[in-house]
Amino acid sequence: MRSALRRARAGRRWGHVRELDLWQRALGFAALGFLTLVPLLIVVSAADAADGRGFAQWLGDGLGVSAPARLEIERLFALPGQAWRTTTAFGLALLTVFGLSFGTMLQSGYEQVWDLPPARWWARWRHALWLAVLIGVLYLAGISPPWRDSTVRGVVTVLIGTLFFWWSQRLLLAGRVGWTALFPGAAATMLGLLGLRIFSRLVFSPLIASSAVTYGPFGTVLVLQSWLVGIGVVVFGGALVGRLLHEELRRRANPAGQGR
Template identity: 55%
Template sequence: MSRRNRAAPPARTWWQVLRAVAHDVWEQGRTIELLQRSMAFAALFFVTLVPLLIVIAAAFPSRGSGIAEWITDGLGLTGKGATAVTRLFVSRGQVLSTTTGFGLAALAVFGVSLMAAVQGVYERIWRLDRGPWHAVWRQTLGLAGLIGYIVLAAWSSTPWRHSTFQPTARIAATTIGGVLLFWWLQHLLLAGRVPPRDLLPGAVATVAALTGLRLFSRLVFSPLLVSNAVSYGTVGTVLVVQSWLIGVGYTVYGGALAGRGVVRARRGP
């Protein structure tokens, strides 16, 4: 049969593409054990990255409250809920007076383990071989980029405070910065083995999922945190924050899964 007479495959509707993406995300999520990976992400983030962020935020010259402000914003907290989270973290002066150079270096080394875990999941999502051990510089650079974005997100509420321009600037900084971060982070950790154009949908999906998580947190986690803080004290607050970090892990990995699903659906069966 000639190429001219060969029938072209029918175009897929948006509903068919959406169903294909959802099915692919579901199947791949089961394959990579998305729940377990997200719980591991939350544990590593809280144990390795939060202490490092506390030290960096303490030395950062801004009027914000550093990591506490970023968490309260991500959870959509105000009033008693924000106060409960802020109490988890010691004052800036106490952090700077008790932190040593060795302790800071140890925190940075342990923080790289979080990026190693993220890299491993990204490689499983795209079905790639494990990267070589000597590529740890990529994980270190990725950690620096993630910290820089969190600092930017926390600092974005400081300029033009109480002005009409401030909310727009903050949304632009966190949204555009988030898309660029997760686009670059995937490309960096995967060592360029996936074309950049195929990684962009995952970055957009990740930021969209983070936005949805913030709305969900405002409705669910915010009142839950207040009630847990009253009932269980600091332990209750930690449990809610840890649950929110599991949700963050879901969005980071689920966004990459959705991006890969979009690429596969776009290419067709």
């Protein structure tokens, strides 16, 4: 009986993974992020980039790559400071509208993870709020002075990131899933991003330098796109792992299967 129950649970878990279609969602995350979110972040970062390299610094910190790889990223975004001076109010509004579609895609993935129907159309304001908070968090992280203690900085980053993903799930799911159920997904997402940062340091960092020599700026773009795919896998996969962990903890706390 126990063996049958384990097989049934494993089947349900695999069913969640298959229904989510993680790889396709990660590819969509990377494509939409590069087309909609990246241009908006370039404009926002340029507002405080005294040396004209604001977004490149953000990206280098996010990837956690070496100094040579950072130089290649800075060459790719050589003149982002011009974006703020040349972007019109209409262009900024258009970028914002496109950026909202990124929140829509993220909400759709979270709803698929929790088997929820799409939210009502009047809940679209949540996408605007989520995008504003995301830009604010990245902007404050980009302009903050360097920390003397890297360990303290890492702990603060993990805490802020966990809180952000915890709140993001609650907001985009319109409060239909409890805070307790969402916390494992936020923690799993942040742990996955830390692992991706280590992977970037070991793999993407030398790839950026070698691809830039072989293919020029296009090689750097390919590596950055691969990194965005990795982030998509972590974001949606972390939420899915969080749900599976939550369900497993509920089963262990209530072995008789009473309640959900």
